[in-house]
Amino acid sequence: MTTTTTSTAPSAASVAGAVSASDHAHRDLLRLATAGSVDDGKSTLIGRLLYDTKSVLADQLSAVERATAARGGAEAGTVDLALLTDGLRAEREQGITIDVAYRYFSTARRAFVLADTPGHVQYTRNMVTGASTAELAIVLVDARKGVLEQTRRHATITALLGVPHVVLAVNKMDLVDFDETVFRSIADEFARYADAIGLPDVHAVPLSALAGDNVVDRSDRTPWYDGPTLLEHLEAVPVDRDAHAETFRFPVQVVIRPRTAEHPDYRGYAGRIASGVVRVGDEVTVLPSGKTSTVTGIDTFDGPLDEAHAPQSVTLRLADDVDVARGDVLVPTGAPATVGSDLEGTVCWLAERRSVLGARVLLRVGTRTVRALLREVNARLDIDTQTVEVWDGIDTLHTVDATDTSSDTAPRALTLNAIGRVRLRLAEPVLLDDYATHRRTGGFLLVDPADGTTLAAGMVGPTLLDRLTPTPPPSAADDDWLAGAGI
Amino acid sequence: MTTEATAPPTAAARPSRLTQLDALESEAIHVMREVAGEFERPVLLFSGGKDSIVMLHLARKAFWPAPVPFTVMHVDTGHNFPEVIDYRDDAVARFGLRLVVASVQDAIDDGRVVERPDGSRNPLQTVPLLDAITAHRFDAVFGGGRRDEEKARAKERMFSLRDEFGQWDPRRQRPELWDLYNGRHKPGEHVRVFPLSNWTELDVWRYIEREEIDLPSIYYTHERDVFLRDGMWLAPGGWGGPRRDEVLERRTVRYRTVGDMSCTGAVESTASTVADVIAEVAVSRLTERGATRADDRASEAAMEDRKREGYF
Numbered sequence: 001m002t003t004t005t006t007s008t009a010p011s012a013a014s015v016a017g018a019v020s021a022s023d024h025a026h027r028d029l030l031r032l033a034t035a036g037s038v039d040d041g042k043s044t045l046i047g048r049l050l051y052d053t054k055s056v057l058a059d060q061l062s063a064v065e066r067a068t069a070a071r072g073g074a075e076a077g078t079v080d081l082a083l084l085t086d087g088l089r090a091e092r093e094q095g096i097t098i099d100v101a102y103r104y105f106s107t108a109r110r111a112f113v114l115a116d117t118p119g120h121v122q123y124t125r126n127m128v129t130g131a132s133t134a135e136l137a138i139v140l141v142d143a144r145k146g147v148l149e150q151t152r153r154h155a156t157i158t159a160l161l162g163v164p165h166v167v168l169a170v171n172k173m174d175l176v177d178f179d180e181t182v183f184r185s186i187a188d189e190f191a192r193y194a195d196a197i198g199l200p201d202v203h204a205v206p207l208s209a210l211a212g213d214n215v216v217d218r219s220d221r222t223p224w225y226d227g228p229t230l231l232e233h234l235e236a237v238p239v240d241r242d243a244h245a246e247t248f249r250f251p252v253q254v255v256i257r258p259r260t261a262e263h264p265d266y267r268g269y270a271g272r273i274a275s276g277v278v279r280v281g282d283e284v285t286v287l288p289s290g291k292t293s294t295v296t297g298i299d300t301f302d303g304p305l306d307e308a309h310a311p312q313s314v315t316l317r318l319a320d321d322v323d324v325a326r327g328d329v330l331v332p333t334g335a336p337a338t339v340g341s342d343l344e345g346t347v348c349w350l351a352e353r354r355s356v357l358g359a360r361v362l363l364r365v366g367t368r369t370v371r372a373l374l375r376e377v378n379a380r381l382d383i384d385t386q387t388v389e390v391w392d393g394i395d396t397l398h399t400v401d402a403t404d405t406s407s408d409t410a411p412r413a414l415t416l417n418a419i420g421r422v423r424l425r426l427a428e429p430v431l432l433d434d435y436a437t438h439r440r441t442g443g444f445l446l447v448d449p450a451d452g453t454t455l456a457a458g459m460v461g462p463t464l465l466d467r468l469t470p471t472p473p474p475s476a477a478d479d480d481w482l483a484g485a486g487i
Numbered sequence: 488m489t490t491e492a493t494a495p496p497t498a499a500a501r502p503s504r505l506t507q508l509d510a511l512e513s514e515a516i517h518v519m520r521e522v523a524g525e526f527e528r529p530v531l532l533f534s535g536g537k538d539s540i541v542m543l544h545l546a547r548k549a550f551w552p553a554p555v556p557f558t559v560m561h562v563d564t565g566h567n568f569p570e571v572i573d574y575r576d577d578a579v580a581r582f583g584l585r586l587v588v589a590s591v592q593d594a595i596d597d598g599r600v601v602e603r604p605d606g607s608r609n610p611l612q613t614v615p616l617l618d619a620i621t622a623h624r625f626d627a628v629f630g631g632g633r634r635d636e637e638k639a640r641a642k643e644r645m646f647s648l649r650d651e652f653g654q655w656d657p658r659r660q661r662p663e664l665w666d667l668y669n670g671r672h673k674p675g676e677h678v679r680v681f682p683l684s685n686w687t688e689l690d691v692w693r694y695i696e697r698e699e700i701d702l703p704s705i706y707y708t709h710e711r712d713v714f715l716r717d718g719m720w721l722a723p724g725g726w727g728g729p730r731r732d733e734v735l736e737r738r739t740v741r742y743r744t745v746g747d748m749s750c751t752g753a754v755e756s757t758a759s760t761v762a763d764v765i766a767e768v769a770v771s772r773l774t775e776r777g778a779t780r781a782d783d784r785a786s787e788a789a790m791e792d793r794k795r796e797g798y799f
Contacts, residue, residue, distance in 0.1 A: 301548035452671030
């Protein structure tokens with residue numbers, strides 16, 4: 001890491017500190033993730049965003065100046081922006097990033113929560129973690145190297161987790177003399193790949209994190225580029241979800257029953273709206289029980305509402321004294337919703353211990369936790385080649401000792417960072433929303449019941465893995481429609 | 488079992504994006520309700536500082552019209568600002584809270600911890616905190632920590648598992664995906680929960696302004712006798728300051744953080760309202776910990792070390 005920059009004050013344009021408090025009342029919050037390695041200049045890029053938006057304060061900067069000098073890398077008065085994102089001691093000592101770090105910066109228009117994820121192959125789980133909540137991902141490439149295996153890996157995870165917006169940051173443009181043809185060929189190659197894996201919205205920016213070109217301030221060295229700078233794009237990208245176009249989902253967190261003199265009979269269901277809109281008077285169905293009722297009140301500490309939308313936290317009252325508890329989900333009566341106890345989906349394995357067929361695990365989906373059996377691992381995605389290896393779908397339950405959780409002999413196991421397709425049998429039926437259409441309620445965790453370790457993160461229904469699968473999965477062979485079509 | 492559609496939801500499309508503060512509030516309320524749903528004996532750390540006051544406000548909002556379903560705990564260093572203790576007691580009475588006080592002085596008297604030569608009791612809070620967690624069998628402990636405060640905190644989870652010794656092991660952290668927080672733990676372990684993880688100092692102040700939340704008076708400008716040590720204005724008190732060579736001066740100051748008097752410095756300020764404070768913080772070139780916390784200056788990894796040992 002020899003990236004340095006002079007420590008002069010950033011320009012006053014577009015910085016948080018220059019804006020009065022009242023201007024902030026209407027700004028929104030954008031969650032983004034960065035993917036790339038130190039070699040791509042990721043730490044420098046994040047350092048540049050923090051520095052140029054005045055999110056780095058004088059004492060942090062002087063600490064970095066001291067650290068820069070201590071490492072003997074830079075001349076006096078310069079600062080290694082990459083050091084701004086240094087975290088734990090082991091990371092500083094080894095010069096690597098171990099874990100997801102969260103960074104904060106803001107402008108007058110938008111506040112940003114940035115999940116800074118390490119880019120090494122062994123840290124797939126960190127990228128998956130960072131991407132799970134991101135509305136936008138920045139995929140970083142070195143202009144000298146172009147689209148690498150690693151770039152495709154990052155794009156693949158971004159697509160797998162359903163991140164709706166992507167920025168391709170073509171960094172180190174200063175080292176290719178700001179050559180437009182270099183930028184265009186990288187952007188075109190990435191666009192073709194993005195198309196193939198179904199990344200919806202990709203925007204490419206030519207920049208130099210080290211020199212600051214097109215990060216916050218527009219560069220005069222790229223006259224051929226008339227698009228926004230990286231920060232301008234982040235500020236302007238329309239991420240408004242149309243809550244009215246989504247189907248309402250309300251996982252119940254807790255039942256509010258004050259039993260106080262003031263509220264002796266109050267009963268409300270507290271939760272955060274996962275998707276869609278709810279209005280007083282709406283007919284709702286409680287899943288998995290299927291009981292129906294009507295919303296009679298949407299309560300908040302600040303007063304009742306006629307209507308609320310995702311991701312507001314509210315408390316709902318219902319007309320009937322139906323049985324509703326934590327783990328239940330309220331959905332609109334009459335709208336499609338699948339409830340079942342056979343779950344097919346894609347998981348990313350997050351634990352050091354490998355998957356074991358027949359293992360009894362806990363499944364956490366929404367606010368509900370149920371016991372589950374890992375019945376089948378029938379495909380694995382090779383993240384480097386973006387190919388899917390299909391394993392025959394024979395239920396090997398009977399051939400594996402389910403109690404041997406340390407087994408190294410499991411023939412088709414998922415190991416740390418592996419991505420595979422699984423089938424789970426659940427002890428009781430739950431709402432099964434496809435992740436592709438319900439990012440909040442279609443994600444799940446697998447947890448070890450013995451010690452609480454998070455084993456895997458999963459997505460219900462078809463994902464990128466299925467899109468990349470060359471032939472139909474074996475389990476589809478017994479589907480009725482295939483038989484009916486005479487195939 | 489599949490329910491078939493009969494009528495799709497109909498409504499005019501219109502933007503439905505929360506403002507930043509509404510998004511942060513909704514997230515914090517969601518986290519608090521998850522704790523209420525998943526844990527048996529949660530406790531909320533309440534120092535009388537602005538972050539814990541905001542947490543308490545969020546807890547009132549999360550469970551309204553029911554009362555706050557958590558015990559609150561104050562880790563008392565014995566070197567308190569009287570205004571803060573008054574605020575604490577008033578809040579406990581007003582909101583009908585159950586208060587547990589974990590006392591550093593008691594721990595010193597019992598010989599569980601030893602007073603430091605510099606008189607600072609901030610690092611001594613870990614032992615009484617962990618002892619109280621064990622004694623009351625608390626399984627979830629809300630802290631007001633924010634990821635923007637300090638670089639070791641930037642990697643902290645919303646739900647942070649601690650072993651029997653209260654230790655934080657960054658390599659053992661559970662991945663945290665979507666808004667699915669895994670709070671399962673073995674007997675003797677507990678989980679620290681940080682609902683304000685994604686807030687910055689300015690966000691906290693803007694929220695205090697919007698919600699019209701009362702704070703202890705020392706957060707606003709006042710005249711105080713102070714003396715200069717290591718570049719910070721400290722207030723005299725029973726903790727041992729000032730030394731013979733340190734001179735008391737009358738200054739117009741306020742506090743950006745509230746902690747042990749021995750290591751919490753005042754900043755010179757004429758900010759008398761929340762709006763004044765926001766304007767001041769917005770142009771400040773120092774982080775609140777850099778400006779006012781002697782304990783974080785000790786080494787590059789000071790906070791990381793204390794966190795590993797079980798600190799807040």
